[in-house]
Amino acid sequence: MSDAEYVPPKVWKWDQSNGGAFASTNRPTAGATHDAVLPRGKHKFQLHSLATPNGQKVSIMLEELLAAGHDAEYDAWLINIGKGDQFGSGFVEVNPNSKIPAMWDYSGAEPIALFESGSILVHLAEKFGAFYPKDPAKRAQVMNWLMWQMGSAPFVGGGFGHFYAYAPVKLEYPINRYAMETKRQLDVLDKQLAKNKFIAGEDYSIADIAIFPWYGGMVLNRSYNAGEFLDVGIYTNVIRWAKEIDAREPVKRGRCVNTAWGPEDEMLAERHSAADIDRVLAIRKERGTI
Structure with missing residues (x-):
């Protein structure tokens, strides 16, 4: 690649080699690339995410709700975007846009599919009447x-x-x-x-x-x-x-969830109970990495 001025072609064609560090995670088409059923745990909220800034929003919200005494227990499952998990059929079912985070809410008569972090935050805030003023x-x-x-x-x-x-x-x-x-x-x-x-x-x-x-x-x-x-x-x-x-x-707790980098014992790919975060936080606090 040179610094010469780029002259756009009449019709743009996708060249995956031009995608840089995230070339394998991007493409100009939507939809699933492979069959992959999303796992489901025992809690009514099933989060499928990664601890990027967008992913952290939802895990922080869920941990804030739990700390405030709300019945917001959840399972969190890792979506490794570097490996293309977001293009699995189960994930595309909940989020046709193939971006994290996505979540299923199984608390009602019918399951609710949720995607876009802002939408998930509003859904949870309205559901629990928390961190969202009534005025x-x-x-x-x-x-x-x-x-x-x-x-x-x-x-x-x-x-x-x-x-x-x-x-x-x-x-x-x-x-x-x-x-x-x-x-x-x-x-x-x-x-x-x-x-x-x-x-x-x-x-x-x-x-x-x-x-x-x-x-x-x-x-x-x-x-x-x-x-x-x-x-x-x-x-x-x-x-x-x-x-x-x-x-x-x-x-601090929410930022731990769905981490897939750093020392192996400080990672938390999945979260199914408070004890999962307790373990990782204890290690991070001892090392001063939190």
């Missing part, structure tokens, strides 16, 4: 910021993260373009958090749960090893907020 004006603010995250984060992950960390070559134009947008978004949050304890006001909500894994990860330098490059230290209000949320025990 219409306050609820609107939570939804505003939840939708902001859903629309903005692709510029951070698929844009900045891809070109800065994963693209086969470093190209100045896209890195500059998406670094600018990432910093603009961080500034939006910083100004909002200068006048609010949490994202949508004074109460912790699904807006915080959705935004933290992405933007909290950025300012805590967990994302793309880009903290210095993005000069994240200037976003003092985001850092204050991120540290407060990061210290919450349910957040």
Whole structure:
């Protein structure tokens, strides 16, 4: 690949070799590539996910619900996107878009298929009446910021993260373009958090749960090893907020779920009870890696 100006062909054709680090996980068509029945555990919520920022939103929410005393026990099953698990027939049945996270809710008369992390958060918040204010004006603010995250984060992950960390070559134009947008978004949050304890006001909500894994990860330098490059230290209000949320025990627990990297004894591919997370957390706390 050269730095010469790209001249688009009249008709674009997919070339898998141009996909970079995630070439094997992307394709220009939808649908299943193989038959694979999703496993099902004993709990009413069946999460199929991976501990990416989008995946962490749902596992954090479930752990927050459990910590608050709600009947939200769940099984969490690993979807290894590097191996193409998201293209299995069972996963495509619950999420035709083949992206994590996806979840089955078996608590009612008929099972409910859920996909898109924001949709799952709203479903759980409404079901349990938690982390989602009843007041219409306050609820609107939570939804505003939840939708902001859903629309903005692709510029951070698929844009900045891809070109800065994963693209086969470093190209100045896209890195500059998406670094600018990432910093603009961080500034939006910083100004909002200068006048609010949490994202949508004074109460912790699904807006915080959705935004933290992405933007909290950025300012805590967990994302793309880009903290210095993005000069994240200037976003003092985001850092204050991120540290407060990061210290919450349910957040620590939720971040463990469906991890498939790091030392083997610190990974947690599946979660079926609180004891599964307890084991991994104890190891991480002893080593100072949490």
